[in-house]
Amino acid sequence: MDNIDKRIIEFINKHHVLTLATSRNNIPYCANCFYVYHEKKNMLVFTTDHTTKHAQDAIQQDTVAGSIVLETNVVGKIQGVQFQGRMFEPKEELLKQVKTKYLKRFPVAMLMKTHLWVVELSFLKFTDNRLGFGKKLIWGTEESEKIS
Numbered sequence: 001m002d003n004i005d006k007r008i009i010e011f012i013n014k015h016h017v018l019t020l021a022t023s024r025n026n027i028p029y030c031a032n033c034f035y036v037y038h039e040k041k042n043m044l045v046f047t048t049d050h051t052t053k054h055a056q057d058a059i060q061q062d063t064v065a066g067s068i069v070l071e072t073n074v075v076g077k078i079q080g081v082q083f084q085g086r087m088f089e090p091k092e093e094l095l096k097q098v099k100t101k102y103l104k105r106f107p108v109a110m111l112m113k114t115h116l117w118v119v120e121l122s123f124l125k126f127t128d129n130r131l132g133f134g135k136k137l138i139w140g141t142e143e144s145e146k147i148s
Contacts, residue, residue: 004042004124004139005126005137005139007126007128007137008081008124008126008137008139009037009039011068011070011079011081011126011128012037012044012068012081013037013039015068015070016034016035016036016105017032017033017034017035017068018032018033018035018044018046018066018067018068019031019032019066019067019068019069020032020033020046020054020064020065020066020087020119021064021065021066022053022054022057022058022061022064022087023057023061024056024057024060024061029053029054029057030054031048031052031053031054033046033047033048034046034047034106036101036102036104036105036106038097038098038101038118041094041097041098041118041120042120042121043085043098043118043119043120043121044066044083044085044118044119044121045090045098045101045102045116045117045118046102046116046117046118046119047102047109047112047114047115047116047117048115048117049115050115055115055117058087058088058117062086062087062088063084063085063086063087064084064085064086064087064119065082065083065084066082066083066119067080067081067082067083068080068081068083069081075129075133076129076130076133077129077130078127078128078129079126079127079128079129079130080126080127081124081125081126081127082124082125082127083119083121083123083124083125084121084122084123084140085119085120085121085122085123086119086120086122087117087118087119087120088117088118088120089115089116089117089118090116090117090118094118095116098116098118099114099116102114102116121140122140122141123138123139123140123141124138124139124140125137125138125139126138
């Protein structure tokens, strides 16, 4: 994995809700999910049932996009990440790793039956107006045909 600017990683780790955008049959859909970031694997980890629209969409079309944002009315403090990647259910060793990370961040999830999913990130664009109006830090490629 190429080096991701530490400011992007710090922002992702500071937050816990993402907006996930899926698409099936050219019909888009968005969902909000609590997440944890697995830095070593460069994955966002979240839980959702198989019956949700976004899970069903991802089963058919695993290329997804999304965002993580800081809500503010102050233009000089605007920050947000837009991402692209591949969404799937982790299995075996990866499942153990992401489950440990997710439950550490959200221990209440131990009381629920959870179905963990990940987004393996291929593109990150971080807008941070604190660095200058419209300043963007980019990692990866946003060309969806290059997403594996």
